[in-house]
Amino acid sequence: xxxxxxxxxxxxxxxxxxxxxxxxxxxxxxxxxxxxxxxxxxxxxxxxxxxxxxxxxxxxxxxxxxxxxxxxxxxxxxxxxxxxxxxxxxxxxxxxxxxxxxxxxxxxxxxxxxxxxxxxxxxxxxxxxxxxxxxxxxxxxxxxxxxxxxxxxxxxxxxxxxxxxxxxxxxxxxxxxxxxxxxxxxxxxxxxxxxxxxxxxxxxxxxxxxxxxxxxxxxxxxxxxxxxxxxxxxxxxxxxxxxxxxxxxxxxxxxxxxxxxxxxxxxxxxxxxxxxxxxxxxxxxxxxxxxxxxxxxxxxxxxxxx
Amino acid sequence: xxxxxxxxxxxxxxxxxxxxxxxxxxxxxxxxxxxxxxxxxxxxxxxxxxxxxxxxxxxxxxxxxxxxxxxxxxxxxxxxxxxxxxxxxxxxxxxxxxxxxxxxxxxxxxxxxxxxxxxxxxxxxxxxxxxxxxxxxxxxxxxxxxxxxxxxxxxxxxxxxxxxxxxxxxxxxxxxxxxxxxxxxxxxxxxxxxxxxxxxxxxxxxxxxxxxxxxxxxxxxxxxxxxxxxxxxxxxxxxxxxxxxxxxxxxxxxxxxxxxxxxxxxxxxxxxxxxxxxxxxxxxxxxxxxxxxxxxxxxxxxxxxx
Numbered sequence: 001x002x003x004x005x006x007x008x009x010x011x012x013x014x015x016x017x018x019x020x021x022x023x024x025x026x027x028x029x030x031x032x033x034x035x036x037x038x039x040x041x042x043x044x045x046x047x048x049x050x051x052x053x054x055x056x057x058x059x060x061x062x063x064x065x066x067x068x069x070x071x072x073x074x075x076x077x078x079x080x081x082x083x084x085x086x087x088x089x090x091x092x093x094x095x096x097x098x099x100x101x102x103x104x105x106x107x108x109x110x111x112x113x114x115x116x117x118x119x120x121x122x123x124x125x126x127x128x129x130x131x132x133x134x135x136x137x138x139x140x141x142x143x144x145x146x147x148x149x150x151x152x153x154x155x156x157x158x159x160x161x162x163x164x165x166x167x168x169x170x171x172x173x174x175x176x177x178x179x180x181x182x183x184x185x186x187x188x189x190x191x192x193x194x195x196x197x198x199x200x201x202x203x204x205x206x207x208x209x210x211x212x213x214x215x216x217x218x219x220x221x222x223x224x225x226x227x228x229x230x231x232x233x234x235x236x237x238x239x240x241x242x243x244x245x246x247x248x249x250x251x252x253x254x255x256x257x258x259x260x261x262x263x264x265x266x267x268x269x270x271x272x273x274x275x276x277x278x279x280x281x282x283x284x285x286x287x288x289x290x291x292x293x294x295x296x297x298x299x300x301x302x303x304x305x306x
Numbered sequence: 307x308x309x310x311x312x313x314x315x316x317x318x319x320x321x322x323x324x325x326x327x328x329x330x331x332x333x334x335x336x337x338x339x340x341x342x343x344x345x346x347x348x349x350x351x352x353x354x355x356x357x358x359x360x361x362x363x364x365x366x367x368x369x370x371x372x373x374x375x376x377x378x379x380x381x382x383x384x385x386x387x388x389x390x391x392x393x394x395x396x397x398x399x400x401x402x403x404x405x406x407x408x409x410x411x412x413x414x415x416x417x418x419x420x421x422x423x424x425x426x427x428x429x430x431x432x433x434x435x436x437x438x439x440x441x442x443x444x445x446x447x448x449x450x451x452x453x454x455x456x457x458x459x460x461x462x463x464x465x466x467x468x469x470x471x472x473x474x475x476x477x478x479x480x481x482x483x484x485x486x487x488x489x490x491x492x493x494x495x496x497x498x499x500x501x502x503x504x505x506x507x508x509x510x511x512x513x514x515x516x517x518x519x520x521x522x523x524x525x526x527x528x529x530x531x532x533x534x535x536x537x538x539x540x541x542x543x544x545x546x547x548x549x550x551x552x553x554x555x556x557x558x559x560x561x562x563x564x565x566x567x568x569x570x571x572x573x574x575x576x577x578x579x580x581x582x583x584x585x586x587x588x589x590x591x592x593x594x595x596x597x598x599x600x601x602x603x604x605x606x607x608x609x610x611x612x
Contacts, residue, residue, distance in 0.1 A: 029424035045393035087351035118335035132438035
């Protein structure tokens with residue numbers, strides 16, 4: 001099976017509902033409560049061997065990551081995170097200490113972002129550790145920023161630096177909740193997503209949902225020190241890692257040129273910002289090199305089923 | 307580890323929040339949106355080998371059950387189910403047909419109860435199939451019925467018949483959503499829970515949360531045909547199966563004697579109803595036999611970790 005075509009098929013089966021502002025296919029769903037208010041929902045399942053390795057991460061780090069991923073999804077809507085429910089499947093022989101350490105990782109992260117844990121489910125399996133977090137956000141009187149709003153001539157911007165997250169950031173990242181909410185409060189952001197599948201893949205999601213294309217500027221993509229370090233091991237370029245590695249959990253967004261100038265002039269933004277490209281009316285992603293030449297790049301990233 | 311003491315430990319770590327009407331430890335959490343409205347949330351994780359067996363159930367049946375469990379939790383609050391988000395972890399080698407059949411089981415059940423699926427997560431693992439459903443309900447202007455409201459002298463009632471669900475009902479049960487909402491709309495129900503761990507265990511949850519005890523009438527516990535059939539195989543009594551088997555997904559509730567008479571006089575209730583006992587001020591559960599003698603029974607049922 002292929003997860004993206006499976007999700008498309010699921011989407012095609014859904015009925016309309018006037019209170020569903022954003023349904024399947026964005027970072028969060030957005031549901032109207034009354035005239036001014038919506039609630040946002042996102043769910044993330046983390047599985048041992050796929051999303052974390054018990055030999056490489058502590059139980060606390062794994063707990064931390066499981067909730068951080070969902071906070072990042074709320075950040076990508078420019079909204080604020082409020083409540084979470086947590087399901088955990090522990091292997092039969094799990095020790096109480098392990099379970100508590102894992103939960104403390106979740107709780108510490110929830111506390112740091114002022115999120116209340118309101119429920120959950122604790123079950124067992126023969127072997128595999130699985131954690132599912134469902135997170136609720138509120139829009140705080142703002143609109144929620146969809147993937148589908150990118151407009152031709154929008155500037156493409158990103159927080160932080162990209163690539164090589166496997167060397168540590170995929171576990172230790174801090175979700176950009178404050179940054180997402182600040183962007184939504186002070187600027188007109190047309191579309192936004194968090195980088196979980198990789199820059200090229202996640203930009204691809206924005207383009208597909210918005211029905212537009214993009215040019216990226218090769219020299220402007222912010223490359224992390226870990227991307228460079230990883231490139232020395234893999235033989236691939238650091239740029240390749242910045243484009244195609246997943247789990248950076250930075251915010252990728254588009255806004256008008258005017259708004260992007262306003263943002264660049266805003267001195268107290270709490271993260272590095274880069275203008276990495278622009279939206280056009282063509283399909284797909286092109287990369288503009290230092291020589292001005294354009295070459296096509298594929299919007300591929302991490303996929304679950306090969 | 308022990309799941310119940312682990313959940314107690316989690317609960318003891320939670321901070322108060324004025325908008326959390328019901329938090330961890332009930333069938334659903336209940337969160338205040340504004341003066342009249344609350345939203346309810348419940349989450350259930352189903353794991354291959356624990357909650358279903360791929361050799362005994364079709365993918366459609368497994369999908370159906372995964373969402374039916376959560377609908378039953380909303381039913382136990384006397385509220386109505388509205389939205390769901392679904393996470394599925396498929397083993398790597400899963401075929402598209404299997405995935406679609408499973409999802410059709412979920413979708414059909416959602417459609418039958420007028421529930422919209424608004425999001426989810428599709429991931430992979432080496433081996434184990436895991437499904438997590440998070441369901442949202444609305445109170446429809448009513449209060450949500452907690453486990454903690456049982457009062458001394460309340461009558462204990464139950465829908466349907468109990469025991470032997472392993473012979474089929476644990477997969478094919480129809481959640482008592484209509485019945486739960488009807489009970490909440492027309493009668494003053496003091497406490498309610500759905501039978502997932504077994505009558506004795508789930509009554510135990512009501513008693514613990516309410517700080518009361520109970521007497522059950524041996525001759526009034528409604529015993530299903532499957533409990534009798536299973537008893538012939540296991541050598542245990544059919545009553546034992548009715549008391550301790552899990553996954554009947556019937557509604558167990560308590561109400562004043564006056565309200566219970568009103569309910570008994572209500573002719574069009576869509577399910578069998580039985581008065582099976584009463585609440586008292588002592589601790590634990592006692593069973594009253596035909597001879598009038600009381601004996602203590604244990605509130606034990608299914609536990610994940612032995």
